[in-house]
Amino acid sequence: xxxxxxxxxxxxxxxxxxxxxxxxxxxxxxxxxxxxxxxxxxxxxxxxxxxxxxxxxxxxxxxxxxxxxxxxxxxxxxxxxxxxxxxxxxxxxxxxxxxxxxxxxxxxxxxxxxxxxxxxxxxxxxxxxxxxxxxxxxxxxxxxxxxxxxxxxxxxxxxxxxxxxxxxxxxxxxxxxxxxxxxxxxxxxxxxxxxxxxxxxxxxxxxxxxxxxxxxxxxxxxxxxxxxxxxxxxxxxxxxxxxxxxxxxxxxxxxxxxxxxxxxxxxxxxxxxxxxxxxxxxxxxx
Amino acid sequence: xxxxxxxxxxxxxxxxxxxxxxxxxxxxxxxxxxxxxxxxxxxxxxxxxxxxxxxxxxxxxxxxxxxxxxxxxxxxxxxxxxxxxxxxxxxxxxxxxxxxxxxxxxxxxxxxxxxxxxxxxxxxxxxxxxxxxxxxxxxxxxxxxxxxxxxxxxxxxxxxxxxxxxxxxxxxxxxxxxxxxxxxxxxxxxxxxxxxxxxxxxxxxxxxxxxxxxxxxxxxxxxxxxxxxxxxxxxxxxxxxxxxxxxxxxxxxxxxxxxxxxxxxxxxxxxxxxxxxxxxxxxxxxxxxxxxxxxxxxxxxxxxxxxxxxxxxxxx
Numbered sequence: 151x152x153x154x155x156x157x158x159x160x161x162x163x164x165x166x167x168x169x170x171x172x173x174x175x176x177x178x179x180x181x182x183x184x185x186x187x188x189x190x191x192x193x194x195x196x197x198x199x200x201x202x203x204x205x206x207x208x209x210x211x212x213x214x215x216x217x218x219x220x221x222x223x224x225x226x227x228x229x230x231x232x233x234x235x236x237x238x239x240x241x242x243x244x245x246x247x248x249x250x251x252x253x254x255x256x257x258x259x260x261x262x263x264x265x266x267x268x269x270x271x272x273x274x275x276x277x278x279x280x281x282x283x284x285x286x287x288x289x290x291x292x293x294x295x296x297x298x299x300x301x302x303x304x305x306x307x308x309x310x311x312x313x314x315x316x317x318x319x320x321x322x323x324x325x326x327x328x329x330x331x332x333x334x335x336x337x338x339x340x341x342x343x344x345x346x347x348x349x350x351x352x353x354x355x356x357x358x359x360x361x362x363x364x365x366x367x368x369x370x371x372x373x374x375x376x377x378x379x380x381x382x383x384x385x386x387x388x389x390x391x392x393x394x395x396x397x398x399x400x401x402x403x404x405x406x407x408x409x410x411x412x413x414x415x416x417x418x419x420x421x422x423x424x425x426x427x428x429x430x431x432x433x434x435x436x
Numbered sequence: 437x438x439x440x441x442x443x444x445x446x447x448x449x450x451x452x453x454x455x456x457x458x459x460x461x462x463x464x465x466x467x468x469x470x471x472x473x474x475x476x477x478x479x480x481x482x483x484x485x486x487x488x489x490x491x492x493x494x495x496x497x498x499x500x501x502x503x504x505x506x507x508x509x510x511x512x513x514x515x516x517x518x519x520x521x522x523x524x525x526x527x528x529x530x531x532x533x534x535x536x537x538x539x540x541x542x543x544x545x546x547x548x549x550x551x552x553x554x555x556x557x558x559x560x561x562x563x564x565x566x567x568x569x570x571x572x573x574x575x576x577x578x579x580x581x582x583x584x585x586x587x588x589x590x591x592x593x594x595x596x597x598x599x600x601x602x603x604x605x606x607x608x609x610x611x612x613x614x615x616x617x618x619x620x621x622x623x624x625x626x627x628x629x630x631x632x633x634x635x636x637x638x639x640x641x642x643x644x645x646x647x648x649x650x651x652x653x654x655x656x657x658x659x660x661x662x663x664x665x666x667x668x669x670x671x672x673x674x675x676x677x678x679x680x681x682x683x684x685x686x687x688x689x690x691x692x693x694x695x696x697x698x699x700x701x702x703x704x705x706x707x708x709x710x711x712x713x714x715x716x717x718x719x720x721x722x723x724x725x726x727x728x729x730x731x732x733x734x735x736x737x738x739x740x741x742x743x744x745x746x747x748x749x750x751x752x
Binding site for chain 2: 158159160161162163164165166168171174175178182259260262263264265267268269270271272273274275430431432
């Protein structure tokens with residue numbers, strides 16, 4: 151029967167499990183993001199640092215190719231901790247821009263068009279909604295960052311052999327935990343700003359402004375007080391220090407790493423508080 | 437905040453429900469048991485109709501008392517309850533940049549339909565509400581009437597057992613309003629879905645609903661079954677004769693009617709249940725009295741509403 155000949159009728163088929171319902175939000179958010187060709191092209195470009203690193207790992211273990219190129223195995227000083235720290239940075243920067251492009255557009259349009267009552271009149275709650283949006287960010291940013299990073303670490307460990315992987319376990323840990331931490335913090339911050347500002351371009355601007363303003367403020371406090379106390383609000387430095395600590399390298403912050411962790415935790419918690427206050431089916435005017 | 441034992445037939449039960457928002461009471465001690473196929477929520481602006489709907493959807497938590505929808509407590513069962521309910525909000529609400537079919541499909545999937553079934557139902561529902569030809573257009577380009585219809589479609593797509601409609605005819609021109617009411621009546625008459633219609637338009641509620649809850653300043657001003665009310669009011673009859681007939685009133689009283697003369701040729705009577713209009717004509721024929729006009733008067737919803745606004749003791 152043609153669809154236009156059918157009348158409306160109650161639904162009697164099977165239902166999807168309630169606990170996986172948030173993934174509907176994720177799927178639609180991903181589809182929306184990748185509907186833009188520009189975004190898709192940028193996303194593909196985010197894999198370039200990892201692909202370049204893959205090429206370097208490959209040729210550094212291919213003696214025949216090195217000979218043909220007239221290079222020795224030490225042509226880049228070996229695949230050391232520094233190489234993987236640099237790769238982390240070159241994965242994190244495009245990853246951050248991915249998030250900055252995506253996060254402000256996840257919640258702001260829903261709030262601007264009063265779509266939240268529609269979502270929340272369904273069998274999902276605010277937690278599912280945020281989880282769905284967070285999962286979308288996580289699924290987009292993970293492949294070009296920690297997934298590729300861990301894959302390259304494992305490839306290097308296999309190619310190098312001789313217990314390289316065990317000796318350099320901190321690299322694997324740093325890729326997994328470091329990327330996950332900054333992805334979670336920036337995702338929450340991006341969603342909170344998106345919920346607060348409600349206008350996509352303004353939310354994008356606010357995210358950058360917040361990061362740069364906080365960093366500038368932190369640096370200014372450091373300069374005035376001639377101490378490192380300003381690093382408490384220096385979000386980018388806090389992230390960098392936590393990652394450096396995970397790599398086992400000296401940190402760029404003058405504060406103990408525990409304080410940097412605390413800064414990230416506070417930012418994450420504040421973002422959750424903002425989301426909790428702003429994401430309501432209906433605002434109550436006092 | 438548990439309420440008493442659920443009434444099996446009740447669609448919505450309010451048991452001392454009170455809601456405070458922003459520190460002030462919006463709903464106060466609501467008691468009602470509504471079992472109609474189509475229930476109207478009436479009241480002037482600010483009476484608390486929309487707040488009641490939102491509370492029943494578990495958007496707001498009761499400050500006292502409780503409520504049941506389709507036999508389930510609203511507190512603590514929000515998700516399960518909302519999977520059986522369709523909600524059409526009053527204000528514009530859509531997801532930016534989406535086509536109608538994608539929007540309705542998303543809403544159906546959120547209610548638990550698998551993607552394929554949701555897509556099929558989205559198409560069906562959009563055809564049903566008359567947006568079949570516009571289903572691939574972005575909702576942002578729709579007129580007000582079309583936006584109202586797409587809101588109805590998303591509320592219907594998952595086949596809810598209870599459809600909550602908040603001012604569904606807002607902003608509609610007369611033909612669109614008529615089409616909307618026709619659709620609501622059609623859904624009601626299919627018998628699978630209960631309707632809870634909030635409106636301040638008496639005519640809309642009267643044309644669709646068989647039961648009505650009237651709110652005034654957050655309290656129940658009246659709660660009545662319109663079908664029974666209409667049936668009960670059939671017994672009020674006003675007669676006008678072509679000429680004076682002094683014995684006619686007595687003959688009608690002989691049938692058991694309460695008769696009051698309203699002039700030489702006009703009578704008002706209340707018929708007992710056993711007496712039908714046909715009996716009046718038979719008496720008139722026997723007495724050779726010609727009836728010029730006969731009105732079976734009934735209370736209109738407007739009468740009920742106005743009485744409730746004057747006297748909010750509850751229970752018309």
